[in-house]
Amino acid sequence: MAVSPTVDPAETPDLAAFDPQSGSRVERVLFNNRLIVVCLCVVMTLILGWQASALRLNASFEKTIPRQHPFIAAYMEHQQDLRGLGNAVRIVVSNGGRSIYEAAYLDTLRQINDAVFLTPGVDRSSMKSLWTPNTRWIGVTEDGMDGGPVIPDGYDGSPASLGQLRVNVARSGEIGQIVALDGTSSALYVPLLSALPDGAPFDYAAFSQKLEEIRQRFERPGLTLHVTGFAKIVGDLIDGLREVLLFLAVAIVITTVCVLWFTRCVRSTALVVVSSMTAVVWQLGLLPTLGMALDPYSILVPFLVFAIGMSHGAQKMNGIMQDIGRGAHKYIAARLTFRRLFLAGLTALLADAVGFAVLLVIDIQVIRELAIAASLGVAVLIFTNLILLPILLSYTGVSAAAAARSLKTDNARQTTGVKHPVWAFLDRFTRRDGAVAAVLGGAALAVVGLWGAEGLKIGDLDPGAPELRPDSRYNRDVAYINAHYGASSDVFAVMVETKGEGSCARYEALRRLDALEWELRQLEGVETTNSLAQLNRDVLSGLNEANPKWVELIKNQAMLNFVTAGAPRGLYNEACTLLTLFVYLKDHKADTLDRVVARVERFAADNDTADIRFRLAAGSAGIEAATNIVVKQAWRQMLYLVYGAVMLLSFVTFRSWRAVLVAVLPLMLTSVLAEALMVWLGMGVKVATLPVIALGVGIGVDYALYILSVTLAMMRAGMGLSEAYYRALIFTGKVVILTGVTLAAAVATWAFSDIKFQADMGILLAFMFLWNMVGALVLLPALAYLLLPGGKPVRHAEGHAPSSPPSSPPAASALSTP
Template structure:
């Protein structure tokens, strides 16, 4: 992966007519002997894929967030139609600006909002709940038996009498704390959503979120507004994420400017810098076009991938520019220089980009569609870089070349290899000391101490969300402020964990089943973090007491079937949320204080233990439904996938390194710095309060896949010099002289491309930016410091021949045994 180095130096040919155009590999001849055709094909393909990309939308799906293969999720999906409002939902709270909710102006506004929300696409209208919907009912025991009806009086007209009736019905319905705030200053509309709208299409969360924002702006904005509106739920969260991502296009431009500035500061050549940027942007166009062509869409998680593709493309393009500039600086014609660079860098560059692809593709093992689509999108993006950066850049540079000043300046790196160091060159000479035993031992001891301390800290790394609200957004975001208001004013949170009891038809009527439901209800209520529970057993208890003049001693489950049946019939006729119409599925709901990992783990363990002890063929106890149930399953899948993902990515990268270096010792030298960075990154996550979840799980894999590039750049050159007969110290010094600065350049460019994310309004993007910046920089430092230190102990055997005084002697003698990607260069030297 090196830039130009003399041990495999080729003849300086200033006139392309003196160059053998049939030399090189078959692939090289096909590419460079048909340059015009290739460029025209690229332009046509860019136009076609650009047109495809223009129709690409940013969207999201609730189902894509579900771990589809997990038994808990399969239980939910198989019984989804029988569960009422326990899937995707939105909660809207309407607060009275002045006074409480019992005034005609507030109730008029609430009625209008309720009606507008009812008509929105995707709303599961029969199960929408508010004090204005008929499904919310009150019941009362009177001398004549049970009485009941909708909370909203049938003759409601806004008069003081009907408002007072509404107040009484709210108290009868026991909805204070759930649909009505504890202080009576606001009320809630619970809006369950269907997976498909009336036209059979997935619900457009962005459109739904915009509709809710429009309702909010019309009713709750301005000095004369009588209400305030608060909205939470998955659909609103996704809508806010998409809106936020549209704003972070500025960060994309900033990242591009920074990357281009870094590359230009190194090359001082405008034409080649613009070319590298253009080819990287072309890769993004191809990526987005292919994603659209394959029928996929971008979502808030994969939306960040194009940022990475540009950063990776620019950094890899710098390697091609460096080699071509050095050849041109020696007097080689730009076409010949481009072919020389292609020979040296294509296979090694492909290895590095394949390692990047592996870092993304290994995410496919995670059984969450949104992560699999991210993996696919990213793999496509990095995959097309193999063509745009490894092939198109050399071809284009064969036409436009580089400025003479840039070419002459590029030789300064090699010319200072044996000169007295000064300025920043002192840093590079300082790095050479790490090939000596004393410095190597010291650096490895420091690395070991950091690794042990980082590993001890990483043991505290948690799975899932560690904060209330939506951790994907900033704490002061509108969504999290809305969530904080709702949490503080309502006794029941929006985090609902549901356990299903499945029986044959009418099976929930039996005394035995009701007793098991009651026991499960009690078991979940004992779990820390559960605010309260609700189930069919509780409903039967209430109805039973009502049959006997409301006496508390009858608030029980009778073993007399003739007493049970009327209670179940009442529950069915009044559309209880705890059972379906066939009385074959009953749910036990646990309302949680939050959706933190520890809370969800406790509920899952309690429910699973109960199911193992009490489940049977006649009474299946199935986990899990509700939004907290989905979060719990996602945590389980992420926990299982985390270490497995790391194992696979390290195994794949190790295999690629083994093919490239042909030395298992070199593989260890390349991988150990990556392992240290992975451990320290997990420790950093603990320090920053970031848990492993859908948004952060890909980061470590990406850091490994992209981070191995540094070792490939550096070690491939170092090993060639060692196999030429140089010592480890001399080989590393010469590798630094030719590629050390480019390795640093790549690290800084990649880090600069993502560090701006730290200021994003989207918190999960900021978290990813901080972690990726940390990993890119530490991987670079690990390559520059730990690779020579490890080489001192593990790779001295690679210096097989007697040391050679200088590289010109090597060039004059027989060419050394090269790495696989140098064979063509050696054959033509």
């Protein structure tokens, strides 16, 4: 951006005396064609507003998993043989503490089974319950081995039929899986398709609503339905959209009221809000244009765009108010503010956009789409808040009272020579004692933060869905199922590939599978396992009057072939080249998954051969383990890239490595403390929380760039650090405090949301808003004293300014060339 000579508004109070050809080429093109720019923005808002009406809110299970990870690649390779081990829900029908072997209960269960079976999106061939034909029993009778469907042929609800059903269930091995351990409830396992038969994407909101309709239709006193699974979590989050939007609206109102209180000017406050909301409309309109939708994890991005817009908009508004207060015409004030703050604002927004864009390196589609959505939103702010807002204010100006009030603090200091108590306090950090104290205090906090962040875990830390409150219906359903079933819905599946058709029944393959299964059963967090090797042991024992001495895997190929021929197809594939080891976990906590993964990988390293290969992983827990690994790898990489981008852009702006450190070190302290806060709040680093760390860095750099750019400009104009920092506080620091406190207060209200994900994000964002503000006001001047050339104060009477301080901030020439 070309620079222009400094223009003092006090010297050019009249529009006639102002040269419209002054300023950079960008400034001349924009402000000399103001009406065209406004009309283009209005047209763009109408077009993208219409496009935004087509925006959908949905989610996709496939988008939340890292498709390129070896675990997921192995699962995808065998997906057709492992149907039902991906996205699924579990519906448990409880008979209110009574036995399920009642005709009325079983009839209701059949009706529920039929209703779920006919629901769009259900993978019907893999669905399993007492009423599906793939739930079978195997037993030893007087005639030898026998088997059949669990629901006996000719079932009529009579006592004899119920008695036979009880026997069949006992023989099926489904107690603890399909039937509760205490026999008071039974489950429907419902795998889901990734897309409907007509090619339409799976609609989680519609599916969740259908489940709730089934729940309301069949629940009655003494009979309840408990539903768990990814689809239900997403459905509940989407159902909570109204509450999310309500809190977003409250946050916007709080922000607007606080800005209005600060300015006492309705017209300028309205324009700041309108320009920020225009950015949100543009962002939401661009998403469907690019074929994207919002999901529960990116629903907060529009507010972040609004918050960033309010921060930049308030800076522009404040600069214009001050120039008008010094006597400048509103058109001149708008152009001067554009000159002074455009470069700092552009750098800050580019840092925000790049900070969000680095999330694209994470191989999880939902995070990549969030990164695109956030980057688009920040990019449009360049047009709506850096360009459109100053142009609109050049037409409307601000009220005379607001303009005079904006200079009240500075005028009082000019008259009395004494700084406002707040500015006098902050000025202490530009002097030796205060700077050293601030830096040592920051270092101590960094040490405490690093120590606290040591306990930060990857993945979920609690059973159930951490996105929802512990007392939510979903998490109460999870607690019920975990208490009544030996096999939880957290299934970890190990795939054992064998070479050659029919090779899965060979003794060597089953022996190695049996050895791994035995090791996994000893691990903490593993409740039970199931495999073809275990079935061989059970059948051999059954053929010998259930003698425990015969619970063995014998080296008799004919016997192994016999058992395999009658085994459920889920234990091996059609060609008998793949065995599946099902590991049922107590929960899906990060520590539990880490133990299982480590044990299987160690076993595979020792036991893989040319003909037998153990591969991870399928099942809900296996997929989550892969996701945790990707998040862990991306976590630090993301931070390095974010800070690398911010440091590079800061260096391009300031051309000084010392200034870069002054701007970035406070952000790093906030990141460290935020991670410690996550440990204290019991939050893990996962798909839902990982982006917030990057978002906090991107938003926080705005404060530092605005204050530091003005401070450096004043120092280059010949002021000492103390006076330069004071001028920066008067010009931009007030708005930094305003936006920091206002936005923190706005998002802090989210802590009362019933959706724990939103509550956690609100607490984290409020913390980051406040600490980034504190860092910019306290640590930045202290670091400037220690690191910047000329940081030592010029010798003046303590607490007093130079005899002839400049009456206004410098223009673009002083700000754009460090």
